[in-house]
Amino acid sequence: YxxxxxxxxxxxxxxxxxxxxxxxxxxxxxxxxxxxxxxxxxxxGKQHKLSPLRRNLLLRDHETGRFTVDDLCAGYDLKKTALYENLKLARNERAGAAPQPELAEDELSA
Known part of the structure:
Protein backbone atom coordinates (compact mmCIF):
# COMPACT_ATOMS: atom_id res chain seq x y z
CA TYR A 1 0.00 0.00 0.00
CA GLY A 45 5.95 -5.02 46.88
CA LYS A 46 9.47 -6.31 46.86
CA GLN A 47 10.73 -7.66 50.17
CA HIS A 48 13.89 -6.20 51.68
CA LYS A 49 17.08 -8.18 51.21
CA LEU A 50 18.37 -7.46 54.71
CA SER A 51 16.66 -8.38 57.95
CA PRO A 52 16.12 -5.62 60.54
CA LEU A 53 19.11 -6.93 62.53
CA ARG A 54 21.41 -6.82 59.47
CA ARG A 55 20.14 -3.32 58.61
CA ASN A 56 20.99 -2.23 62.14
CA LEU A 57 24.50 -3.68 61.77
CA LEU A 58 24.88 -1.96 58.41
CA LEU A 59 23.91 1.38 59.95
CA ARG A 60 26.34 0.85 62.82
CA ASP A 61 29.17 -0.03 60.42
CA HIS A 62 28.36 2.98 58.25
CA GLU A 63 28.28 5.39 61.18
CA THR A 64 31.68 4.25 62.49
CA GLY A 65 33.29 5.63 59.36
CA ARG A 66 35.77 2.74 59.19
CA PHE A 67 34.27 1.32 55.99
CA THR A 68 33.83 2.89 52.59
CA VAL A 69 30.53 2.65 50.77
CA ASP A 70 32.12 0.17 48.36
CA ASP A 71 33.30 -1.98 51.29
CA LEU A 72 29.80 -1.99 52.78
CA CYS A 73 28.26 -2.84 49.40
CA ALA A 74 30.61 -5.79 49.01
CA GLY A 75 30.23 -6.95 52.62
CA TYR A 76 26.44 -6.84 52.62
CA ASP A 77 26.06 -7.85 48.94
CA LEU A 78 24.11 -4.70 48.02
CA LYS A 79 24.20 -2.18 45.23
CA LYS A 80 24.76 1.45 46.21
CA THR A 81 21.11 2.44 45.79
CA ALA A 82 19.99 -0.53 47.90
CA LEU A 83 22.63 0.32 50.52
CA TYR A 84 21.37 3.87 50.88
CA GLU A 85 17.75 2.70 50.98
CA ASN A 86 18.61 0.20 53.73
CA LEU A 87 20.46 2.90 55.69
CA LYS A 88 17.41 5.16 55.46
CA LEU A 89 15.13 2.32 56.56
CA ALA A 90 17.45 1.44 59.46
CA ARG A 91 17.42 5.05 60.66
CA ASN A 92 13.61 5.05 60.54
CA GLU A 93 13.47 1.76 62.42
CA ARG A 94 15.85 3.08 65.06
CA ALA A 95 13.66 6.17 65.46
CA GLY A 96 10.62 3.94 65.86
CA ALA A 97 8.98 5.14 62.66
CA ALA A 98 9.26 1.90 60.73
CA PRO A 99 6.41 1.42 58.28
CA GLN A 100 4.43 -1.71 59.06
CA PRO A 101 3.69 -4.04 56.14
CA GLU A 102 0.04 -4.50 55.30
CA LEU A 103 -1.31 -7.83 56.44
CA ALA A 104 -3.76 -9.87 54.43
CA GLU A 105 -7.12 -10.62 56.04
CA ASP A 106 -6.23 -14.31 56.53
CA GLU A 107 -3.07 -13.32 58.42
CA LEU A 108 -5.03 -11.04 60.74
CA SER A 109 -7.36 -13.83 61.81
CA ALA A 110 -4.46 -16.25 62.51
Missing part, protein backbone atom coordinates in the same frame (compact mmCIF):
# COMPACT_ATOMS: atom_id res chain seq x y z
CA UNK A 2 1.18 3.47 -0.87
CA UNK A 3 0.87 5.73 2.18
CA UNK A 4 0.50 8.80 -0.03
CA UNK A 5 -2.75 7.79 -1.76
CA UNK A 6 -6.14 7.90 0.01
CA UNK A 7 -6.56 4.10 0.24
CA UNK A 8 -3.06 3.69 1.75
CA UNK A 9 -3.68 6.47 4.27
CA UNK A 10 -6.94 4.84 5.31
CA UNK A 11 -5.30 1.42 5.70
CA UNK A 12 -2.40 2.78 7.80
CA UNK A 13 -4.83 4.85 9.88
CA UNK A 14 -6.96 1.77 10.49
CA UNK A 15 -3.88 -0.20 11.64
CA UNK A 16 -2.94 2.62 14.00
CA UNK A 17 -6.47 2.72 15.48
CA UNK A 18 -6.44 -1.06 16.01
CA UNK A 19 -3.02 -0.88 17.71
CA UNK A 20 -4.23 1.88 20.02
CA UNK A 21 -7.39 -0.10 20.80
CA UNK A 22 -5.36 -3.20 21.72
CA UNK A 23 -3.06 -1.08 23.89
CA UNK A 24 -6.06 0.40 25.72
CA UNK A 25 -7.54 -3.07 26.30
CA UNK A 26 -4.22 -4.32 27.69
CA UNK A 27 -3.97 -1.32 30.02
CA UNK A 28 -7.56 -1.89 31.21
CA UNK A 29 -6.96 -5.60 31.88
CA UNK A 30 -3.75 -4.86 33.77
CA UNK A 31 -5.46 -2.25 35.94
CA UNK A 32 -8.31 -4.64 36.73
CA UNK A 33 -5.85 -7.41 37.63
CA UNK A 34 -3.91 -5.12 39.97
CA UNK A 35 -7.15 -4.05 41.69
CA UNK A 36 -8.15 -7.69 42.24
CA UNK A 37 -4.69 -8.54 43.61
CA UNK A 38 -4.78 -5.54 45.97
CA UNK A 39 -8.22 -6.48 47.23
CA UNK A 40 -6.94 -10.00 48.00
CA UNK A 41 -3.87 -8.61 49.80
CA UNK A 42 -1.43 -10.07 47.27
CA UNK A 43 0.33 -6.82 46.41
CA UNK A 44 3.04 -6.23 48.97
Missing amino acids: DPTDPMGKMFIGFLAIMAEFESDLNRQRTKAGVEVAKSKGKMR
Whole structure:
Protein backbone atom coordinates (compact mmCIF):
# COMPACT_ATOMS: atom_id res chain seq x y z
CA TYR A 1 0.00 0.00 0.00
CA ASP A 2 1.18 3.47 -0.87
CA PRO A 3 0.87 5.73 2.18
CA THR A 4 0.50 8.80 -0.03
CA ASP A 5 -2.75 7.79 -1.76
CA PRO A 6 -6.14 7.90 0.01
CA MET A 7 -6.56 4.10 0.24
CA GLY A 8 -3.06 3.69 1.75
CA LYS A 9 -3.68 6.47 4.27
CA MET A 10 -6.94 4.84 5.31
CA PHE A 11 -5.30 1.42 5.70
CA ILE A 12 -2.40 2.78 7.80
CA GLY A 13 -4.83 4.85 9.88
CA PHE A 14 -6.96 1.77 10.49
CA LEU A 15 -3.88 -0.20 11.64
CA ALA A 16 -2.94 2.62 14.00
CA ILE A 17 -6.47 2.72 15.48
CA MET A 18 -6.44 -1.06 16.01
CA ALA A 19 -3.02 -0.88 17.71
CA GLU A 20 -4.23 1.88 20.02
CA PHE A 21 -7.39 -0.10 20.80
CA GLU A 22 -5.36 -3.20 21.72
CA SER A 23 -3.06 -1.08 23.89
CA ASP A 24 -6.06 0.40 25.72
CA LEU A 25 -7.54 -3.07 26.30
CA ASN A 26 -4.22 -4.32 27.69
CA ARG A 27 -3.97 -1.32 30.02
CA GLN A 28 -7.56 -1.89 31.21
CA ARG A 29 -6.96 -5.60 31.88
CA THR A 30 -3.75 -4.86 33.77
CA LYS A 31 -5.46 -2.25 35.94
CA ALA A 32 -8.31 -4.64 36.73
CA GLY A 33 -5.85 -7.41 37.63
CA VAL A 34 -3.91 -5.12 39.97
CA GLU A 35 -7.15 -4.05 41.69
CA VAL A 36 -8.15 -7.69 42.24
CA ALA A 37 -4.69 -8.54 43.61
CA LYS A 38 -4.78 -5.54 45.97
CA SER A 39 -8.22 -6.48 47.23
CA LYS A 40 -6.94 -10.00 48.00
CA GLY A 41 -3.87 -8.61 49.80
CA LYS A 42 -1.43 -10.07 47.27
CA MET A 43 0.33 -6.82 46.41
CA ARG A 44 3.04 -6.23 48.97
CA GLY A 45 5.95 -5.02 46.88
CA LYS A 46 9.47 -6.31 46.86
CA GLN A 47 10.73 -7.66 50.17
CA HIS A 48 13.89 -6.20 51.68
CA LYS A 49 17.08 -8.18 51.21
CA LEU A 50 18.37 -7.46 54.71
CA SER A 51 16.66 -8.38 57.95
CA PRO A 52 16.12 -5.62 60.54
CA LEU A 53 19.11 -6.93 62.53
CA ARG A 54 21.41 -6.82 59.47
CA ARG A 55 20.14 -3.32 58.61
CA ASN A 56 20.99 -2.23 62.14
CA LEU A 57 24.50 -3.68 61.77
CA LEU A 58 24.88 -1.96 58.41
CA LEU A 59 23.91 1.38 59.95
CA ARG A 60 26.34 0.85 62.82
CA ASP A 61 29.17 -0.03 60.42
CA HIS A 62 28.36 2.98 58.25
CA GLU A 63 28.28 5.39 61.18
CA THR A 64 31.68 4.25 62.49
CA GLY A 65 33.29 5.63 59.36
CA ARG A 66 35.77 2.74 59.19
CA PHE A 67 34.27 1.32 55.99
CA THR A 68 33.83 2.89 52.59
CA VAL A 69 30.53 2.65 50.77
CA ASP A 70 32.12 0.17 48.36
CA ASP A 71 33.30 -1.98 51.29
CA LEU A 72 29.80 -1.99 52.78
CA CYS A 73 28.26 -2.84 49.40
CA ALA A 74 30.61 -5.79 49.01
CA GLY A 75 30.23 -6.95 52.62
CA TYR A 76 26.44 -6.84 52.62
CA ASP A 77 26.06 -7.85 48.94
CA LEU A 78 24.11 -4.70 48.02
CA LYS A 79 24.20 -2.18 45.23
CA LYS A 80 24.76 1.45 46.21
CA THR A 81 21.11 2.44 45.79
CA ALA A 82 19.99 -0.53 47.90
CA LEU A 83 22.63 0.32 50.52
CA TYR A 84 21.37 3.87 50.88
CA GLU A 85 17.75 2.70 50.98
CA ASN A 86 18.61 0.20 53.73
CA LEU A 87 20.46 2.90 55.69
CA LYS A 88 17.41 5.16 55.46
CA LEU A 89 15.13 2.32 56.56
CA ALA A 90 17.45 1.44 59.46
CA ARG A 91 17.42 5.05 60.66
CA ASN A 92 13.61 5.05 60.54
CA GLU A 93 13.47 1.76 62.42
CA ARG A 94 15.85 3.08 65.06
CA ALA A 95 13.66 6.17 65.46
CA GLY A 96 10.62 3.94 65.86
CA ALA A 97 8.98 5.14 62.66
CA ALA A 98 9.26 1.90 60.73
CA PRO A 99 6.41 1.42 58.28
CA GLN A 100 4.43 -1.71 59.06
CA PRO A 101 3.69 -4.04 56.14
CA GLU A 102 0.04 -4.50 55.30
CA LEU A 103 -1.31 -7.83 56.44
CA ALA A 104 -3.76 -9.87 54.43
CA GLU A 105 -7.12 -10.62 56.04
CA ASP A 106 -6.23 -14.31 56.53
CA GLU A 107 -3.07 -13.32 58.42
CA LEU A 108 -5.03 -11.04 60.74
CA SER A 109 -7.36 -13.83 61.81
CA ALA A 110 -4.46 -16.25 62.51
